[in-house]
Amino acid sequence: MSEIRIPAPLGLLAELTHRCPLGCPYCSNPLALEPRKDELSAADWARVFKEAAALGVLQVHLSGGEPASRRDLPEIVAGARDANLYSNLITSAVGLNGAALARLADAGLDHVQVSIQDSEQDSADTIAGYKGAFERKRALAADVVKLGLPLTINVVVHRANISHVVPMVEMALALGASRVEIAHVQYYGWALKNRAALMPSREQVEQAVREVETLRAQHRGHIVIDAVVPDYYARYPKPCVGGWGRRSLNVTPSGKVLPCHAAESIPGLEFWNVREHALADIWLRSPAFNAFRGTEWMAEPCRSCERRDHDFGGCRCQAFLIAGDARQADPVCHLSPHHRLVEQLAAVREDAPYVYRR
Amino acid sequence: MSDTPQSISDDARPRLPRGVRLTHNEAQGGWVLLAPERVFKADQVTAEILKRCTGEATVFDIVDDLSKAFADAPRERIHADVVKLLGGLAEKRLLDLG
Numbered sequence: 001m002s003e004i005r006i007p008a009p010l011g012l013l014a015e016l017t018h019r020c021p022l023g024c025p026y027c028s029n030p031l032a033l034e035p036r037k038d039e040l041s042a043a044d045w046a047r048v049f050k051e052a053a054a055l056g057v058l059q060v061h062l063s064g065g066e067p068a069s070r071r072d073l074p075e076i077v078a079g080a081r082d083a084n085l086y087s088n089l090i091t092s093a094v095g096l097n098g099a100a101l102a103r104l105a106d107a108g109l110d111h112v113q114v115s116i117q118d119s120e121q122d123s124a125d126t127i128a129g130y131k132g133a134f135e136r137k138r139a140l141a142a143d144v145v146k147l148g149l150p151l152t153i154n155v156v157v158h159r160a161n162i163s164h165v166v167p168m169v170e171m172a173l174a175l176g177a178s179r180v181e182i183a184h185v186q187y188y189g190w191a192l193k194n195r196a197a198l199m200p201s202r203e204q205v206e207q208a209v210r211e212v213e214t215l216r217a218q219h220r221g222h223i224v225i226d227a228v229v230p231d232y233y234a235r236y237p238k239p240c241v242g243g244w245g246r247r248s249l250n251v252t253p254s255g256k257v258l259p260c261h262a263a264e265s266i267p268g269l270e271f272w273n274v275r276e277h278a279l280a281d282i283w284l285r286s287p288a289f290n291a292f293r294g295t296e297w298m299a300e301p302c303r304s305c306e307r308r309d310h311d312f313g314g315c316r317c318q319a320f321l322i323a324g325d326a327r328q329a330d331p332v333c334h335l336s337p338h339h340r341l342v343e344q345l346a347a348v349r350e351d352a353p354y355v356y357r358r
Numbered sequence: 359m360s361d362t363p364q365s366i367s368d369d370a371r372p373r374l375p376r377g378v379r380l381t382h383n384e385a386q387g388g389w390v391l392l393a394p395e396r397v398f399k400a401d402q403v404t405a406e407i408l409k410r411c412t413g414e415a416t417v418f419d420i421v422d423d424l425s426k427a428f429a430d431a432p433r434e435r436i437h438a439d440v441v442k443l444l445g446g447l448a449e450k451r452l453l454d455l456g
Contacts, residue, residue, distance in 0.1 A: 008385040110377050224450055
């Protein structure tokens, strides 16, 4: 076996809690949520952040669930600042207000990403499963800008809102965002329950891609638009998490360290916990992180593919979910022997009511 | 998409906005620019330019200062490098031109 050089990770996704007031049908958190009593304390997080920085991590993404469900969020943000990490709050905005946000800014918060479900109030609140969410999000976005923090607006797109890409970007501009993410639903966790109700058609996707191109040219220098072609309609897979165990790690509310946030959906992987192991040990030596590092684990067509060091065979979770084996090529790749399964899944589209996450 | 950089005047006073910062990190092998959900590795020249983007010095001052620090590089070359870098960053919303 050839020796694998293990690079230093750049980013850490800190899932502070799985609690969340919204009920989004595309929630990507696992089906089994971790209970509040098992959550790491702010002191635990401060230690994890110090260990992460020593390992080379530069940015911490404070996520969830809704991170503002944690009353000690300012203390957690201060822990990131004390470790000299760049901190990014990923929030639904529900549970936060201007005063709470100011405390986070004082604690050293660097950037805020606010998710908005659509460019229209009724549709946005329906998708979030929370009446009044849209107005609260807009209000918090304004507070972010007022405090002088950089703002990203994140919109998850799917069949019900994909035709609103233009007003979504205009809304982000009007709110003062410097960046907008047009993120297609990823079908993991809870989102799988609603796949048929969320799946856009190829025509919808292609139109959205064209609109994004036009918007980018139109608003160049004013707003950065990050958007990618959704998995199920791509020719090649995404380089999922920048390659397994290469760039990032994910810590769950109870302290389990995962190579990606959906990794627990792959059976047989052994995850280590920050309560029992130093983060550097977990990164370098835990079985889960080493399971799909390098290229030795790959099957054909990945093994001899010229793109294997570019997309790393795509997403391991998706390979398991669709091809039934995490060592297979991500079936969204047109070279995968299981690719027709993806085409069949994308063809199943029905306007069924959402199964909300409650 | 065209690659024409945004034009930058010699009087502009460039500054890294809140949420964008230059930092040195041994484990990542040197200077890095941290920005919203992005990390850019900065080579030595880039780092020297960005360190001078304080919001006080003008582009003219920065080029002047760099010309002294890198005496063997022609001033026009330094000016071109500075304008190219700052224009690219401003377009990505990672720099205020003041």
